Each structure stands twice: as structure tokens, then as C-alpha cells.
Amino acid sequence: MKAVKANITKALPTGAWVETCDNSGAKIIKIFSVKGHKTVKGRMQAAGVGDLVLAAVKSGKPEMKGTVVFAIIVRQKKEYRRPDGMRIKFEDNAAVVLKDDKGNPKGTIFKGPIAKEACERWPGVAKLASIIV
Numbered sequence: 047m048k049a050v051k052a053n054i055t056k057a058l059p060t061g062a063w064v065e066t067c068d069n070s071g072a073k074i075i076k077i078f079s080v081k082g083h084k085t086v087k088g089r090m091q092a093a094g095v096g097d098l099v100l101a102a103v104k105s106g107k108p109e110m111k112g113t114v115v116f117a118i119i120v121r122q123k124k125e126y127r128r129p130d131g132m133r134i135k136f137e138d139n140a141a142v143v144l145k146d147d148k149g150n151p152k153g154t155i156f157k158g159p160i161a162k163e164a165c166e167r168w169p170g171v172a173k174l175a176s177i178i179v
Contacts, residue, residue, distance in 0.1 A: 051129055055122075056094040060090050061090075066142065067121070068156050072106040080099050094122060099118070116144040116146065116147050140158065
């Protein structure tokens with residue numbers, strides 16, 4: 047896992063319900079923890095593009111429902127700034143479900159664009175991405 051160059055606004059707090067954009071079997075996940083996140087005592091953790099999160103599957107295939115999975119945030123509605131001054135935002139919030147915490151995706155197809163920051167940080171996600179923005 048590499049560091050992210052962009053100054054990404056953390057737009058998805060714990061408790062956020064996020065759609066998945068892969069064919070892993072999960073449709074909607076609920077974020078309950080952000081891995082590697084440091085914060086002040088009493089402040090809620092929040093995730094942005096490229097962050098690794100722990101999430102519970104809320105809807106999807108019956109065998110996936112209720113399980114705890116690792117996921118990576120690949121799109122967020124809230125705009126963030128890249129080092130060249132460009133500001134990026136997407137139409138929706140989306141995540142990709144992982145097999146393990148090393149960054150290997152469970153699904154084989156991603157629907158929609160994937161942020162460049164998530165692809166730089168997670169090579170396993172970059173391999174399967176068809177559109178990188």
C-alpha cells in the first residue's frame with residue numbers, strides 16, 4: 047500500500063452505506079472501520095478515495111449478506127484536489143470488495159470509472175479497472 051499524493055477529503059464517515067461496483071455478490075456495504083486511520087479521541091473515523099475499510103455486507107447474495115469484508119473506496123461524490131490543481135468528483139460513492147487485506151479484489155469486473163489515486167495505491171484494483179479517471 048503506497049501513500050496517496052492527492053489531498054483527498056474524507057467524505058465517508060463510519061456508518062455510511064456504500065454501493066459496490068464489482069461482481070463479488072455484495073450490493074451495499076456499511077463502513078464500520080477505516081484501517082490505518084488516526085484521529086482525535088471522540089472524532090468519527092472517515093474514509094476517502096483509496097482507503098481500506100472494514101465493512102458489513104447489508105444486501106446482496108444470501109451467502110454474502112451479514113459477512114464482514116475488506117473494501118477499497120474507488121469513487122466519492124465529494125470533490126478532492128490533485129497536486130496539479132485539478133478537482134475531481136464522481137456521480138456516486140462506490141467501493142470494491144476484497145478477498146484479503148493485501149488488495150486482491152474478489153470480483154472480476156468493475157462497473158464505471160475508478161479513481162487514479164485508488165489504482166496507484168492498490169495494483170490489484172488497477173489490473174481489473176477498465177476506466178481510470
